[in-house]
Amino acid sequence: MEKSSTLWDRSRQAVVAEIVDTALALFAEQGYEATTMAQVAKRAGVSQRSVFRYFGTKEDLVCGEQEALGEVLVSAVAAQPPEVSTWDALRAGFTTILTASNHTPQRVLEISALIFDNPSLHARYLEKRLRWQRSLVPVIEKRMGIDSGEVPDARAMGVIATVFACVDAASELWVRHGGKADAFELYEQALAAVRG
Amino acid sequence: MEKSSTLWDRSRQAVVAEIVDTALALFAEQGYEATTMAQVAKRAGVSQRSVFRYFGTKEDLVCGEQEALGEVLVSAVAAQPPEVSTWDALRAGFTTILTASNHTPQRVLEISALIFDNPSLHARYLEKRLRWQRSLVPVIEKRMGIDSGEVPDARAMGVIATVFACVDAASELWVRHGGKADAFELYEQALAAVRG
DNA sequence: GCCAGTCTGTCAGTCACTGCCAACCTGTCT
DNA sequence: AGACAGGTTGGCAGTGACTGACAGACTGGC
Numbered sequence: 001m002e003k004s005s006t007l008w009d010r011s012r013q014a015v016v017a018e019i020v021d022t023a024l025a026l027f028a029e030q031g032y033e034a035t036t037m038a039q040v041a042k043r044a045g046v047s048q049r050s051v052f053r054y055f056g057t058k059e060d061l062v063c064g065e066q067e068a069l070g071e072v073l074v075s076a077v078a079a080q081p082p083e084v085s086t087w088d089a090l091r092a093g094f095t096t097i098l099t100a101s102n103h104t105p106q107r108v109l110e111i112s113a114l115i116f117d118n119p120s121l122h123a124r125y126l127e128k129r130l131r132w133q134r135s136l137v138p139v140i141e142k143r144m145g146i147d148s149g150e151v152p153d154a155r156a157m158g159v160i161a162t163v164f165a166c167v168d169a170a171s172e173l174w175v176r177h178g179g180k181a182d183a184f185e186l187y188e189q190a191l192a193a194v195r196g
Numbered sequence: 197m198e199k200s201s202t203l204w205d206r207s208r209q210a211v212v213a214e215i216v217d218t219a220l221a222l223f224a225e226q227g228y229e230a231t232t233m234a235q236v237a238k239r240a241g242v243s244q245r246s247v248f249r250y251f252g253t254k255e256d257l258v259c260g261e262q263e264a265l266g267e268v269l270v271s272a273v274a275a276q277p278p279e280v281s282t283w284d285a286l287r288a289g290f291t292t293i294l295t296a297s298n299h300t301p302q303r304v305l306e307i308s309a310l311i312f313d314n315p316s317l318h319a320r321y322l323e324k325r326l327r328w329q330r331s332l333v334p335v336i337e338k339r340m341g342i343d344s345g346e347v348p349d350a351r352a353m354g355v356i357a358t359v360f361a362c363v364d365a366a367s368e369l370w371v372r373h374g375g376k377a378d379a380f381e382l383y384e385q386a387l388a389a390v391r392g
Numbered sequence: 393g394c395c396a397g398t399c400t401g402t403c404a405g406t407c408a409c410t411g412c413c414a415a416c417c418t419g420t421c422t
Numbered sequence: 423a424g425a426c427a428g429g430t431t432g433g434c435a436g437t438g439a440c441t442g443a444c445a446g447a448c449t450g451g452c
Contacts, residue, residue: 008418036407047432052409119323126326127319144389151372157365158386165357169350176347190354193340195391208399232438243401248440 016054019044023061024110032062032118059124062114066125070132072100078139086143087191090136090163095184109179116175129168133160166190212250215240219257220306228258228314255320258310262321266328268296274335282339283387286332286359291380305375312371325364329356362386 022044026035037058041048055061077093084092101108115121137152140160146153170186218240222231233254237244251257273289280288297304311317333348336356342349366382 037409038407049410049432049434050430053431056409058408122326123319123323126322127315130318130322151369154365154369154382154385155389157369158362158389161361161365161386162358162390165361166354169353169357173347173350173353186350189350190357193351193354194358233440234438245402245441246400249400252440254439 015046019046019051019054020061020064024114027062027114028110032114032121057124059121062111062121063125063128066128069097069101070128070135073097073132074135074139077136082143086140086159087163087195089143090140090160091187094163094167094187105179109175112171112175116172129164133157133164136160162194163191166194211242215242215247215250216257216260220310223258223310224306228310228317253320255317258307258317259321259324262324265293265297266324266331269293269328270331270335273332278339282336282355283359283391285339286336286356287383290359290363301375305371308367308371312368325360329353329360332356358390359387362390 023040041051073093076096080089140156169190174183219236237247269289272292276285336352370379
């Protein structure tokens with residue numbers, strides 16, 4: 001949470017934001033597949049090479065910020081006091097993410113719909129989420145009173161994967177309902193069906 | 197389970213198997229990323245174009261048969277008698293898949309390790325699994341006594357996603373243990389931690 | 393043998409992505 | 423002001439996955 005130090009850093013942030021905005025606009029106009037990186041670069045006013053320097057892959061134009069959110073999630077869960085149950089700690093982590101995201105719900109919905117509609121994007125998204133799960137393992141193991149071995153514990157992995165699965169189900173349904181449903185409620189329903 | 201009808205069909209199957217075998221061998225030798233489709237085609241004795249006609253993508257050389265297994269899973273779950281609980285029905289589906297796969301455990305381990313070690317393959321694999329989940333939704337909804345609406349039910353999705361999550365955790369741990377662990381046991385542990 | 397339909401190989405092309413190098417911009421030291 | 427060092431950008435050529443189009447080969451039915 002450090003203030004954007006140098007002026008140079010801020011202009012860089014502006015360039016990144018500009019590229020993402022033009023990319024999302026183009027994806028909305030023509031669809032993800034039909035849009036080329038050359039188009040994005042040209043309309044954003046930078047070289048194609050620079051777009052790849054900033055984002056690495058076309059998919060990261062959409063899924064890029066997931067990276068940072070993962071760290072937020074892990075530290076939020078780790079920061080929960082020990083008397084909070086594992087399930088509540090994980091839920092708290094996800095609510096933290098929701099409030100930490102500085103996007104309008106419309107924007108979140110737009111991006112989510114893009115991801116859910118596009119197999120290649122969806123695949124990449126799932127894989128990134130799996131990294132979140134991996135980095136959560138030690139945190140949850142400690143919370144469940146399990147010694148962290150070199151290989152993760154099946155119980156910890158199961159709990160983490162289940163919470164993610166329910167979050168995922170809730171997100172997908174939220175998108176399918178056009179953002180009109182209560183995602184939190186859907187999550188509770190899904191988890192209750194599992195644990196009840 | 198129909199007998200491979202025409203001779204032509206059988207030789208076609210042989211070609212497909214030959215391509216997969218050479219591909220896996222090359223991946224084992226040089227790694228997945230470092231192996232080009234041109235190499236696979238050349239060593240398999242077919243044109244590069246034909247490889248793409250059979251498999252569509254490089255990833256499908258490894259994940260291709262997942263497709264068929266998904267249908268086996270769905271029909272196996274649907275075939276469970278109604279008095280079997282939802283959880284048991286899903287577990288039965290997965291054990292059916294395990295026995296239906298006509299590969300040696302070594303082969304399964306080799307393929308699984310390839311998938312888990314390779315982000316691009318892993319991503320594609322997860323996305324395919326998600327399609328299994330989608331096609332299971334109506335089956336599970338009926339079993340849980342839920343009317344199938346146009347949008348899936350959160351409870352059904354949660355249960356399905358959870359079982360898959362635990363299967364996934366168990367598979368990954370099984371691979372991390374070099375195939376020496378009991379995958380079934382790991383699955384039970386993970387699910388017990390969730391439902392207990 | 394002949395014809396229709398299917399399968400295969402070849403070729404050229406698109407697009408994501410990368411390494412390389414020259415130009416450039418920015419702050420610093422003298 | 424001018425030289426210098428660091429990092430940044432753009433252009434360019436290349437690789438590799440993947441696709442469409444076309445021509446030849448191969449198959450089964452007549």
